[in-house]
Amino acid sequence: MTAVATTPTTAAPATNRPNRARRRANALWGLVAWLVGIVFFLPVAWMVLTSLHSEADAGTNPPKFTAPLTLDGYREFFGATTGASPWPPLINSATASIASTLLVLALAIPAAYALAIKPVRKWTDVLFFFLSTKMLPAVAALLPIYLIAQKLGLLDNIWLMVILYTSMNLPIAVWMMHSFLAEVLICFIFSWNELLFARVLTATVAQTAPVFLTSFVTSQGLFLAKVCAAATAISLPVLAAGFAAQDKLVQGLSLGAVK
Amino acid sequence: MSAVETATARVVRPVGARPARAQPRRTAWIRRAPLLPALVFLIVVTQLPFVATLVISFMNWNALYPDQVRFTGVDNYRTVLTDAALRASIVTTVELTVSVVLVSLLLGLLIALLLDRVFLGRGLVRTMLIAPFLVVPVASALLWKHALFNPVYGLFNGVLTDVWHLFGANSPPQPDWITQSPKAAVVTALVWQWTPFMMLILLAGLQSRPAEAFEAATVDGASAWQTFRYITLPHLRRYLELGALLGSIYVVQNFDAVFTITSGGLGTANLPYTIYQTFYQAHDYGRASAAGVVVVIGTIIIATFALRVVSSLFREEAKR
Numbered sequence: 053m054t055a056v057a058t059t060p061t062t063a064a065p066a067t068n069r070p071n072r073a074r075r076r077a078n079a080l081w082g083l084v085a086w087l088v089g090i091v092f093f094l095p096v097a098w099m100v101l102t103s104l105h106s107e108a109d110a111g112t113n114p115p116k117f118t119a120p121l122t123l124d125g126y127r128e129f130f131g132a133t134t135g136a137s138p139w140p141p142l143i144n145s146a147t148a149s150i151a152s153t154l155l156v157l158a159l160a161i162p163a164a165y166a167l168a169i170k171p172v173r174k175w176t177d178v179l180f181f182f183l184s185t186k187m188l189p190a191v192a193a194l195l196p197i198y199l200i201a202q203k204l205g206l207l208d209n210i211w212l213m214v215i216l217y218t219s220m221n222l223p224i225a226v227w228m229m230h231s232f233l234a235e236v237l238i239c240f241i242f243s244w245n246e247l248l249f250a251r252v253l254t255a256t257v258a259q260t261a262p263v264f265l266t267s268f269v270t271s272q273g274l275f276l277a278k279v280c281a282a283a284t285a286i287s288l289p290v291l292a293a294g295f296a297a298q299d300k301l302v303q304g305l306s307l308g309a310v311k
Numbered sequence: 312m313s314a315v316e317t318a319t320a321r322v323v324r325p326v327g328a329r330p331a332r333a334q335p336r337r338t339a340w341i342r343r344a345p346l347l348p349a350l351v352f353l354i355v356v357t358q359l360p361f362v363a364t365l366v367i368s369f370m371n372w373n374a375l376y377p378d379q380v381r382f383t384g385v386d387n388y389r390t391v392l393t394d395a396a397l398r399a400s401i402v403t404t405v406e407l408t409v410s411v412v413l414v415s416l417l418l419g420l421l422i423a424l425l426l427d428r429v430f431l432g433r434g435l436v437r438t439m440l441i442a443p444f445l446v447v448p449v450a451s452a453l454l455w456k457h458a459l460f461n462p463v464y465g466l467f468n469g470v471l472t473d474v475w476h477l478f479g480a481n482s483p484p485q486p487d488w489i490t491q492s493p494k495a496a497v498v499t500a501l502v503w504q505w506t507p508f509m510m511l512i513l514l515a516g517l518q519s520r521p522a523e524a525f526e527a528a529t530v531d532g533a534s535a536w537q538t539f540r541y542i543t544l545p546h547l548r549r550y551l552e553l554g555a556l557l558g559s560i561y562v563v564q565n566f567d568a569v570f571t572i573t574s575g576g577l578g579t580a581n582l583p584y585t586i587y588q589t590f591y592q593a594h595d596y597g598r599a600s601a602a603g604v605v606v607v608i609g610t611i612i613i614a615t616f617a618l619r620v621v622s623s624l625f626r627e628e629a630k631r
Binding site for chain 2: 078079081082083084085086088089090092093095096098099102110111112113114115159160162163165166178182185186188189190191192193194195196197198199200215216218219222223226241244245247248251252261262265266268269275276279280282283284286287290291293294295
């Protein structure tokens with residue numbers, strides 16, 4: 053740095069040229085950013101496009117980018133031929149996400165109040181205890197929870213998932229109650245997305261959307277457009293929520309450490 | 312469990328330990344009361360099952376042989392640590408986590424640097440880049456497996472066919488991506504998902520850089536690389552650490568991608584998947600629990616570092 057500091061500043065009279073060069077560099081890097089953005093968005097775009105193709109057009113090689121659009125995939129998703137309605141799993145996911153978020157709020161607001169507004173003694177220890185539960189791998193608790201749920205007759209019951217999702221999100225909610233609007237969103241997304249617990253602990257009645265999604269993959273026949281339609285439809289609430297509050301995402305995901 | 316707490320306590324002490332004046336007992340409990348429902352709920356739902364896991368891990372308990380349930384000491388741990396498949400899954404977990412976190416962190420850094428500049432349509436590009444993170448994880452895994460990687464009708468091989476035809480060649484290569492490189496396939500799908508996360512954290516870091524240091528560097532005629540190396544990178548260090556640690560915590564536990572893309576086959580079974588399988592298909596509760604405890608211990612080691620980073624960021628925040 054000292055070597056740099058001694059360099060004389062000769063640029064004073066020719067301010068025009070560096071500015072133009074900088075503008076050109078900015079445009080160039082902007083173009084690169086656009087390319088990267090498109091590459092990352094491509095799979096999503098392909099998913100949406102394929103979901104609007106007929107099964108015959110979806111399964112071709114080379115791909116038919118300009119095949120006629122149809123809503124057949126979505127009709128299938130809504131059970132046109134199989135009669136399997138996506139609404140129960142979707143409603144289950146919504147129930148689990150919304151109810152667990154509300155329960156999180158009900159528990160976290162008083163806790164955050166006790167920790168932040170009128171701090172109890174050793175409040176940071178409590179705060180870090182909350183956080184540390186989030187870092188323990190959920191899979192290690194799966195078995196006892198399964199056994200307990202079996203004993204209590206709670207298997208395949210969506211309210212079991214509500215309780216579990218609440219416990220998964222409570223630490224984050226307590227941790228960053230200051231801006232809890234963002235938290236509401238993240239809890240919803242995490243609950244909506246969860247597969248492992250839902251797969252083991254629910255079956256037909258309480259089945260959530262991610263579990264339902266895996267059932268679209270069949271060993272016989274074509275299913276690509278259906279899967280893409282289902283994947284798109286199930287991701288839509290999360291995409292909508294996430295796009296609506298991009299700025300809050302980081303804060304929620306980094307447990308409030310990044311503002 | 313206590314290991315986490317002691318680690319936590321050690322991390323926390325310098326932050327908040329303000330010796331509080333002795334409060335009358337009753338007011339202390341009134342103050343604590345709002346905290347209790349959340350605390351009790353969390354202990355019951357997350358801590359007690361771990362205790363149960365710990366107990367079961369010392370038992371011989373296979374659901375298919377309910378009459379043979381008994382304590383066996385450390386047998387399950389011996390099996391877990393000597394069983395080749397389980398050991399392989401530990402190695403796989405480390406491989407998956409390290410490669411996904413490092414690659415997505417690097418890509419995230421490059422993209423964050425790009426997005427830190429002013430250009431036309433920056434908001435739209437940022438929105439497009441966030442999209443992968445917002446696709447439901449199972450949906451994204453299905454998308455990669457069937458719509459992109461599939462050797463017959465996947466987009467990748469389809470584009471290869473198109474490109475080859477474009478140049479008049481008739482036999483385009485049609486690799487079976489997942490079979491030929493299963494781990495790379497899982498890593499690619501996960502990197503695609505996690506790069507936006509890293510990018511967002513690092514972008515937040517970049518945008519909180521003190522402007523004065525930059526102006527000074529520009530006035531002094533520092534090159535772009537020098538500014539990056541001596542100002543940006545040191546400032547980003549803790550954001551990089553935070554991204555790496557949070558990413559590790561989430562990726563170590565990954566289940567969706569492994570379950571969907573390869574069903575744990577072809578050497579991609581990580582620990583969460585193996586535990587799921589031991590418990591769900593082999594019904595060996597004891598062994599599954601022992602493997603669970605092993606994961607917990609591994610995570611505690613990572614979590615200790617993570618808590619330290621988060622608490623140092625918090626201290627910074629408090630200073631401002």
